[in-house]
Amino acid sequence: MELVQYFLEEIDREGVISKKTIEFYKSDLEFFEDFLEDVSLDKVTQEELDRYLQYIKDRYSENTVIRKITSLKSFYKFLLKKEIIKESPIDKISTSRKNIKIRDKIEERELKAIIDICPDDFVGERDRIIIKLLASTGLKIVDILGIKLFQLKESDYKNFSLNQRNIFTIIDVYPELAQEIKEFVEKYKIDSLFIFEGVDNQKFKTNFIKYAKLAKIDRNVVPSMIKNRYILEKKKVDTEEELDEIELFEKIKKEYLRIGIGDEGLK
Template sequence: MNENLEACLYAFMEYIQIERNYSEYTVKFYRQDIEHFYLFMNEQGITELGNVEYFDARLYLTTLFEKEYSRPSLARKISSLRSFYKFLMREQIVKENPFVFLSQAKRQLKIPKFFYEEEMEKLFQACEGDSALDVRNLALLEILYATGIRVSECASIQLKDINLEFDTILVRGKGKKERIVLFGDFANKALCNYIDHSRHKLMKNKDNHEYLFVNFRGTPLTERGIRYILNDLINKAALTGKMHPHMLRHTFATHLLNHGADLRTVQELLGHENLSSTQIYTHVTKEHLRKTYLSHHPRA
């Protein structure tokens, strides 16, 4: 590293430590990011910070992509260099900031995994059977898919929370907030069959309790127990991978939006406090539309 580059780095480190009062952890990463860029400058034969142009900044970003840096790491490096050059301009060491017009690498949006409608049919088929456990599993799957409730919310449902006349369930969500969720005819039929014919068989004269879903011992079904059942259904349906606890919740929201439901309604049904939490599902539905278009349009 030549003396000029080293002096600029030292001055910037002093600035962010003393004037900006950045933490030791933040200062460490600023130094690493700038030193990494210095290596790139050396590879490109650039000896002065003032000689770095927008094209060089773009080339540096491209090399980071090629080396498969994560999106958050890319964003941090570009942000560090933008701040560094802003400081250099303030000190009149350089005239321009080549990173100011460089689009910051946005954090990669993780699109929720969900089941397609054909996959849901296979899961329901995997519940077919007359045993008490089969009947319970069908009711469990129908309720999770019909309501979009969390696994934790499902495990806490009690018989008194269910209104079979109006097809509603009183759910206790995060922060002990209560909301009413709806379910349809398929879930109603499965639930009635389970309550009338199977739940008491599984209870096996255990101390009577009000929890809706029970395990083979007759005790309340836990979140872990529900996840085990769902993963077992995955295997029976010959679907790949494991079922994340939220996949049926994601599926519920995605299918509603795909069939024309508005975002506000889905927000209320999911129990989201902020609409921004629900908006991620619009990315799922857009991706679904894109794939459908590419698969079916003759000029796609």
């Protein structure tokens, strides 16, 4: 943190960079430090940097990824100038959009068709809920399948905790989906550690592809495309001042309610 503080104080003193940009630098560099855990910022290896870049590409929009890389470039350029390091570990990393391109996404009509086609039995209702959680949180399937039932019950199904690299994040569930999950648990008397006990990544993927065929979707679609859609939706609501998490959640929730996710009338 000392190097970050030194950097922030120096660029603030120079008065060339805006206060807002300095705030972004501070947020991005602290985020990077948290990711590195015990690794010093002036001792970062290429392997650690590659892991970080993949991590943020998997979770953020192109604009945010580019900004986070730019923050690191500015920071390490400063360390070079002050002769704290001999070479920048991020100089060879490009901020070109072609290098940060989001992969293929599922379309709105395709997502709605798959949700509609899920049958009204245990497996169908379970898979429908999983799809809605994927669509509204942007999490990976492994994270969704790892949701613990007691956490949902403790919050009255309004949120659950996600542990990533020993960093705990509270993930909100929008009200309509929370009610649907609660009804699902009560209807099928689920009483296991994990709410989706008995289904793994491959089983869900197989079911998802089957639903897509039943919905007459004329191309290959897979669950990972849902996350890509989330990232692009997030990008739409990103602004230069960047939305906070609550505002972002509300905007994405409204979008999915608009296309029918969470609308009980779809069943």
